[in-house]
Amino acid sequence: MRRAMKKWNTNIDGLDRLLDGGIREGSICILYGQPVYDRKILANELFRNILVSDRGIVYVTSKPRRDFERYLKESGRYSKNGYVFLDILSPGETSEDNNITSFSDYARISSNIVSQMTELARVTSSQVIFFDSLDEMINAIPLTGVFRFLTYLKTKINETDIPSILIGEVGVYDDSARKMISQIANITIEMYPEKNEIKIKEKGRREIKSRYKIVGERIVIEGGDVIRV
Numbered sequence: 001m002r003r004a005m006k007k008w009n010t011n012i013d014g015l016d017r018l019l020d021g022g023i024r025e026g027s028i029c030i031l032y033g034q035p036v037y038d039r040k041i042l043a044n045e046l047f048r049n050i051l052v053s054d055r056g057i058v059y060v061t062s063k064p065r066r067d068f069e070r071y072l073k074e075s076g077r078y079s080k081n082g083y084v085f086l087d088i089l090s091p092g093e094t095s096e097d098n099n100i101t102s103f104s105d106y107a108r109i110s111s112n113i114v115s116q117m118t119e120l121a122r123v124t125s126s127q128v129i130f131f132d133s134l135d136e137m138i139n140a141i142p143l144t145g146v147f148r149f150l151t152y153l154k155t156k157i158n159e160t161d162i163p164s165i166l167i168g169e170v171g172v173y174d175d176s177a178r179k180m181i182s183q184i185a186n187i188t189i190e191m192y193p194e195k196n197e198i199k200i201k202e203k204g205r206r207e208i209k210s211r212y213k214i215v216g217e218r219i220v221i222e223g224g225d226v227i228r229v
Contacts, residue, residue: 014221033191056124
């Protein structure tokens with residue numbers, strides 16, 4: 001029997017209000033937005049709040065391990081039992097153990113993520129899978145491959161009994177790309193810096209939008225108004 005659906009409070013007040021309490025367990029949440037700066041501010045704040053929570057973290061990235069370890073040290077969390085770092089490299093590049101990993105090998109990557117989730121489940125009761133960006137993947141393989149990868153991963157997550165949330169970042173692409181990725185996502189968060197507007201689309205709910213502003217390295221989001229889709 002699957003566990004009752006719960007929500008993770010992101011500790012970003014305006015965002016939690018717009019999401020009616022937070023991000024639902026088992027969901028895929030995608031962040032859209034240009035320029036990178038605004039989107040990255042929100043992503044970084046989400047990630048920092050995950051680090052200080054008691055959730056397990058599967059961190060999927062193409063960036064060096066030292067960047068991730070710096071985040072851990074800054075947050076005061078540096079336990080090998082609480083996180084898994086997955087170095088997802090571009091096609092043709094080689095990891096530290098000389099194993100070549102290709103974005104196009106989505107089945108292998110998905111299975112690896114699920115395997116790491118299972119290991120983490122021994123020390124934590126809930127998890128977050130965090131892609132620091134899906135841009136590299138989208139640029140490396142055809143969009144249909146990205147769709148298959150996320151669909152396969154979503155199916156695998158749903159087959160487990162591990163409460164988890166998948167959060168990924170993605171830039172702004174053409175309408176066909178956005179539509180395809182949005183079909184998979186349970187929640188999309190779109191940022192429009194030119195209007196300082198944030199828009200939330202969650203399956204089963206009306207579209208919501210609000211204003212936001214950047215204060216230092218934090219994002220401040222207003223309460224939000226429901227609009228018809």
